Amino acid sequence: MLHVKTPEEVLTLIEQEFIPLKENVETIPLSGAIGRVLAEDITAREYVPDFDRSTVDGYAIRARDAFGCSDAIPAILPLEGEVVMGEGAEFELQPGTCCAVPTGGAIPKGADCVVMIEYTEDYGDGTIGISKSAAPGQNMIFRGDDVYPGKVVLKKGRVLGSQDIGALAAIGCVWVPVIKKLTVGVISTGDELIPPEEIPGPGQIRDVNSPMLEAMLTAFGTEVKNYGIIKDNEALLASVVKTAVSECDAVLLSGGSSVGVKDASCRIIESMGSLLMHGIAIKPGKPTILGKAQNKPLVGLPGHPVAAYFVTKLFVLPSLGRLMDRDMNSYTVTAKISESVGANHGRAQYHCVHLNKRDGELIASPIRGKSGLITTLAGTDGYFCISRDCEGIPQGAEIQVTVTLGD
Amino acid sequence: MLHVKTPEEVLTLIEQEFIPLKENVETIPLSGAIGRVLAEDITAREYVPDFDRSTVDGYAIRARDAFGCSDAIPAILPLEGEVVMGEGAEFELQPGTCCAVPTGGAIPKGADCVVMIEYTEDYGDGTIGISKSAAPGQNMIFRGDDVYPGKVVLKKGRVLGSQDIGALAAIGCVWVPVIKKLTVGVISTGDELIPPEEIPGPGQIRDVNSPMLEAMLTAFGTEVKNYGIIKDNEALLASVVKTAVSECDAVLLSGGSSVGVKDASCRIIESMGSLLMHGIAIKPGKPTILGKAQNKPLVGLPGHPVAAYFVTKLFVLPSLGRLMDRDMNSYTVTAKISESVGANHGRAQYHCVHLNKRDGELIASPIRGKSGLITTLAGTDGYFCISRDCEGIPQGAEIQVTVTLGD
Numbered sequence: 001m002l003h004v005k006t007p008e009e010v011l012t013l014i015e016q017e018f019i020p021l022k023e024n025v026e027t028i029p030l031s032g033a034i035g036r037v038l039a040e041d042i043t044a045r046e047y048v049p050d051f052d053r054s055t056v057d058g059y060a061i062r063a064r065d066a067f068g069c070s071d072a073i074p075a076i077l078p079l080e081g082e083v084v085m086g087e088g089a090e091f092e093l094q095p096g097t098c099c100a101v102p103t104g105g106a107i108p109k110g111a112d113c114v115v116m117i118e119y120t121e122d123y124g125d126g127t128i129g130i131s132k133s134a135a136p137g138q139n140m141i142f143r144g145d146d147v148y149p150g151k152v153v154l155k156k157g158r159v160l161g162s163q164d165i166g167a168l169a170a171i172g173c174v175w176v177p178v179i180k181k182l183t184v185g186v187i188s189t190g191d192e193l194i195p196p197e198e199i200p201g202p203g204q205i206r207d208v209n210s211p212m213l214e215a216m217l218t219a220f221g222t223e224v225k226n227y228g229i230i231k232d233n234e235a236l237l238a239s240v241v242k243t244a245v246s247e248c249d250a251v252l253l254s255g256g257s258s259v260g261v262k263d264a265s266c267r268i269i270e271s272m273g274s275l276l277m278h279g280i281a282i283k284p285g286k287p288t289i290l291g292k293a294q295n296k297p298l299v300g301l302p303g304h305p306v307a308a309y310f311v312t313k314l315f316v317l318p319s320l321g322r323l324m325d326r327d328m329n330s331y332t333v334t335a336k337i338s339e340s341v342g343a344n345h346g347r348a349q350y351h352c353v354h355l356n357k358r359d360g361e362l363i364a365s366p367i368r369g370k371s372g373l374i375t376t377l378a379g380t381d382g383y384f385c386i387s388r389d390c391e392g393i394p395q396g397a398e399i400q401v402t403v404t405l406g407d
Numbered sequence: 408m409l410h411v412k413t414p415e416e417v418l419t420l421i422e423q424e425f426i427p428l429k430e431n432v433e434t435i436p437l438s439g440a441i442g443r444v445l446a447e448d449i450t451a452r453e454y455v456p457d458f459d460r461s462t463v464d465g466y467a468i469r470a471r472d473a474f475g476c477s478d479a480i481p482a483i484l485p486l487e488g489e490v491v492m493g494e495g496a497e498f499e500l501q502p503g504t505c506c507a508v509p510t511g512g513a514i515p516k517g518a519d520c521v522v523m524i525e526y527t528e529d530y531g532d533g534t535i536g537i538s539k540s541a542a543p544g545q546n547m548i549f550r551g552d553d554v555y556p557g558k559v560v561l562k563k564g565r566v567l568g569s570q571d572i573g574a575l576a577a578i579g580c581v582w583v584p585v586i587k588k589l590t591v592g593v594i595s596t597g598d599e600l601i602p603p604e605e606i607p608g609p610g611q612i613r614d615v616n617s618p619m620l621e622a623m624l625t626a627f628g629t630e631v632k633n634y635g636i637i638k639d640n641e642a643l644l645a646s647v648v649k650t651a652v653s654e655c656d657a658v659l660l661s662g663g664s665s666v667g668v669k670d671a672s673c674r675i676i677e678s679m680g681s682l683l684m685h686g687i688a689i690k691p692g693k694p695t696i697l698g699k700a701q702n703k704p705l706v707g708l709p710g711h712p713v714a715a716y717f718v719t720k721l722f723v724l725p726s727l728g729r730l731m732d733r734d735m736n737s738y739t740v741t742a743k744i745s746e747s748v749g750a751n752h753g754r755a756q757y758h759c760v761h762l763n764k765r766d767g768e769l770i771a772s773p774i775r776g777k778s779g780l781i782t783t784l785a786g787t788d789g790y791f792c793i794s795r796d797c798e799g800i801p802q803g804a805e806i807q808v809t810v811t812l813g814d
Contacts, residue, residue, distance in 0.1 A: 048782075202495025202497070206578075214572075404568055
């Protein structure tokens with residue numbers, strides 16, 4: 001029998017056995033940085049904005065010059081200039097005067113707030129009437145309010161989103177240090193497998209895992225090197241795995257679901273470096289092998305696509321994330337389960353679901369199907385887990401669903 | 408004053424005014440289809456699997472030949488052959504005999520179940536002892552269990568995930584009909600703007616919106632055509648918008664936050680086709696303009712990056728989704744808010760948050776900051792909305808957060 005590990009034990013093992021790659025940084029243009037993993041903390045070297053800036057269209061004044069004004073008794077201030085967008089406000093505002101400032105414009109020295117244009121009237125005689133006072137600092141951003149030298153704007157390990165790209169642009173970081181893309185080798189094995197473009201003959205089945213894994217890894221942001229379908233021949237398989245280990249940062253060997261081939265996978269992985277574990281207490285996905293060669297994960301995935309899918313999501317991507325020192329945050333949505341799901345057998349059990357909104361509630365419908373079907377994955381919106389100590393989930397209970405749209 | 412519309416009204420307007428593009432389908436290889444939008448329902452033309460298939464290593468038998476067997480009294484059946492992986496089972500199993508079958512192997516005619524190898528013993532004399540009966544159909548998948556001709560495997564509009572790529576591989580769909588990528592034109596306007604790679608002079612500020620929008624659109628799966636920073640000159644801007652409308656499927660004009668330029672944007676958008684609305688009851692993002700020219704959305708985005716960010720997420724991407732007839736499912740995670748957030752002013756108010764897990768609970772920390780700062784976006788994990796009829800949210804209350812990692 002396999003000595004199986006719990007999912008938590010496997011994740012701890014991954015954390016312990018693999019270390020972030022060194023000298024794995026490249027500097028790329030900001031325009032290509034979306035979705036990449038930040039390799040260093042990003043610290044600002046400048047003030048943003050570099051000048052006091054108005055957040056409204058209006059008049060810059062000294063706040064005290066309009067205290068107590070109202071519609072009935074406006075403060076009347078001589079207009080002493082206009083700030084032009086994109087130019088500095090080089091003059092100093094004298095007490096008792098005002099200056100027109102557009103949204104985003106620089107505020108002249110001497111002014112300490114901006115009155116919105118809606119609360120002013122231009123009398124046309126060189127004076128402005130102000131009918132509502134403003135507090136010092138109102139309607140303006142001070143120099144460095146957004147960023148100041150030394151401020152950490154983004155932390156290493158972050159997967160860059162568009163909100164971060166904006167911040168990097170703001171501070172002039174147009175070359176971004178990111179973790180190099182990993183290259184992951186994918187090998188399918190099995191005498192029954194044919195490439196997806198071929199028509200299956202008797203006893204043959206299309207290779208689902210290679211294209212599925214390639215898609216999943218691409219969405220995760222790695223390069224994929226596909227070694228094709230290798231026949232169940234231990235020597236041949238060993239030589240392909242050896243090549244893959246030398247060419248890639250991680251190798252996924254999928255298939256070999258028959259006993260003899262599983263043993264061969266174990267032997268091959270062990271011969272490359274060390275075997276870390278064999279068997280995870282999850283369903284589907286139990287016959288998983290994890291090994292290591294030169295800090296590179298070698299994973300023997302189950303041949304069943306659904307099992308390979310879950311093992312990759314749950315353990316392979318975290319292993320790659322560890323090599324990249326990448327944030328692996330994931331969140332779940334709460335949904336009501338549409339039907340009860342029975343007990344499992346001492347293993348954490350994963351089910352795919354469809355999600356639908358009904359009367360303002362999110363409903364998760366688990367997909368039923370025998371082990372080994374691929375279409376129990378197709379078109380699904382996410383998955384949930386029945387933990388090993390749970391006897392089953394009754395209809396209408398709330399479950400936590402990991403959403404998997406487009407990845 | 409602007410006649411503002413509620414967010415719901417704007418989404419309805421988008422649905423009414425724009426129609427999915429016609430003749431916008433291309434057929435691409437399966438290996439590039441992850442993240443693309445399916446253009447047609449995908450219907451299977453074959454049986455998957457195309458043969459009855461074992462899900463375990465064991466012996467195919469007629470179930471009735473082992474009924475009533477046990478450890479003490481095994482059923483003893485002559486071994487009449489072995490199925491080889493990747494080959495058919497051409498012979499017919501005779502009553503009272505058995506046949507060795509590997510996981511995934513074809514099951515010969517005449518057999519109706521598979522007994523797992525664990526419950527058998529090979530006596531070495533050409534017979535196999537079976538110590539546990541199996542029901543008909545047990546440990547096997549029937550021909551077409553996964554897919555049969557005419558079954559709809561995936562529906563049009565779906566954003567393809569790796570689970571779908573696997574299913575497409577299984578049915579041999581290696582050329583996939585997807586919606587062509589849209590091209591979106593991005594124009595920044597403002598005399599104060601400089602490209603991110605330059606050092607701001609007095610009164611100048613770096614253009615944040617162009618790179619941020621480009622990143623957001625790229626993550627959404629569109630091509631971006633960047634028209635650069637255009638000075639606040641109505642004739643010049645009009646000519647660039649005209650070019651962009653002729654070259655792109657949608658145009659985003661961002662900036663022009665000062666009153667005169669806002670009016671110019673309105674006039675320009677109106678002159679290209681029609682002005683659909685001006686002003687949305689959200690904060691930030693109120694001064695948004697939506698127009699249409701030849702079924703192409705023309706959007707005047709606020710110049711403030713945070714406002715431009717939310718308007719793009721909430722209204723621009725749905726407009727593009729409408730043109731692509733793309734599923735726009737999005738889900739929220741439930742989190743407790745770390746501090747109270749005050750009432751708003753009759754507008755739906757959006758705040759970015761950091762998400763952290765603490766004692767098994769998800770905590771959302773709202774980012775405080777004046778309007779117009781970009782770093783209130785940087786490093787955030789998602790956002791939530793305080794609806795217009797809500798007076799504020801107390802500390803510890805549950806909120807619904809839309810997660811925005813990496814997009």
